[in-house]
Amino acid sequence: MKFIASTLAVVAIATSASAFTSTAPVLNRIATTSPTTLNLAPTPDSVTKSFDTALEAQKTQLDATSVDDFEEEKSGLDNLFGGLTDVIITVLRIGTCALMIHHGFDKVQNVVGFSENVVAKFFGFLPGNPQFWTLSAAGTQIVGSCFLTLGFLTRPVAISMCATMAVAVIFHLLNTGAEGFPLAVVPQHSYNFELAAMYVAVLTYFAASGAGPYSVDNLVLGGELKFYEDKFKSIFGGNDDDE
Secondary structure (H helix, E strand, O other): OHHHHHHHHHHHHHHHHHHHHHHHHHHHHHHHOOHHHHOOOOOHHHHHHHHHHHHHHHHHHHHHHHHHHHHHHHHHHHHHHHHHHHHHHHHHHHHHHHHHHHHHHHHHHOHHHHHHHHHHHHOOOOOOOHHHHHHHHHHHHHHHHHHHHHOOOHHHHHHHHHHHHHHHHHHHHHHHOOOOOOOOOOOOOOOOOHHHHHHHHHHHHHHHHOOOOOOHHHHOOOOHHHHHHHHHHHHHHOOOOOO
């Protein structure tokens, strides 16, 4: 019996040792396996990076959409207000000429009085007969009003008309002074030089920018500045194609 018991004890110990030996490689493999291989769950850093990437892509898409929408809206507003601006400029141009032309007729009907009381009295340093300057101013205001209404040769016409109004401003300042400009309230409710100064401002605008799209300069001549350039080249510079 003791022999059998001893034999069973030896077999049990051998079995336990064999089981431990077979388990050791598994444990060794587990121990030597990298943490990255076993960690199947994503780390917080990888989740954050993925979220930031997706957010950035979505932001880029939204920005592109916003830019497209803004450009479309801007284009629509430009078309709307651009056309309205062209109409306003045309009305301003024609209205200015309609209000100015009678100043020329007034000088023609009273050449002697204007020459003596304005030209000779305040601008006696001008050479020649004062009536010449009176009729020159009158012709500039009458013919110039017709040309500017049509938008024909706008810049030189506007400059010449602006010159007559600048002289009118000087006349009123010499005759009645500044009248407490800009804060004084005068009995006639407007400064004597006020109307002439407004004409100078408006005509300066047209002298600088031209008549606008609804004009002879633009519709017939193909652009005022281009027309002058072509004429200058044909007279002084020759033809570039021939060279």
